[in-house]
Amino acid sequence: QVQLQESGPGLVKPSETLSLTCTVSGGSISSYYWSWIRQPAGKGLEWIGRIYTSGSTNYNPSLKSRVTMSVDTSKNQFSLKLSSVTAADTAVYYCARGHSGSYFLDYWGQGTLVTVSS
């Protein structure tokens, strides 16, 4: 059974960079789109972006200037960096596995709350 687990600081100061890692276990990291989605408290889901195991990326245009994703296949991990954060970036951040072709997300991490505050 594939499992995903997010890790990283739960508190980030305004203007700094949010960094999260997702560790994949129970399956290969190859041939999937590894994705990040966030959800502010009481609100809906927002797609942040995805990275293929080759390193190819797609980012939400609304966040593209601040987002960087990377993948480390040797560690079965992928990462998210979001720069110049503000309070509006406070949310639960989920990592998920996405299928190529018809891009749907079949395995999700439990989510991690990141609060942006001084």
Next chain:
Amino acid sequence: QSVLTQPPSVSGAPGQRVTMSCTGSSSNIGAGYDVHWYQQLPGTAPKLLIFGNKNRPSGVPDRFSGSKSGTSASLAITGLQTEDEADYYCQSYDSSLTAWVFGGGTMLTVL
């Protein structure tokens, strides 16, 4: 405001059938992009419910079904159960935004 519009809430009694819509446009659902549905129980991560408009992953009961027509998609749930009470999100691709998008979500209340 998402480009995929979902009703904020729907409700039904146990055993009944409910449907919820996901309305898009010619740049997403109407352009032929697949629609996927997720169920989010309170305090948990979303779970894939329907993929490719109408397909159920292994383990999802056949009480859940999806359909798509024109610029809209629908999720139907038959034989409502109290454990179905959750938020439901549709997802598709939007060529104008060049991004994958989620609907705003529909909260299902089982009366």
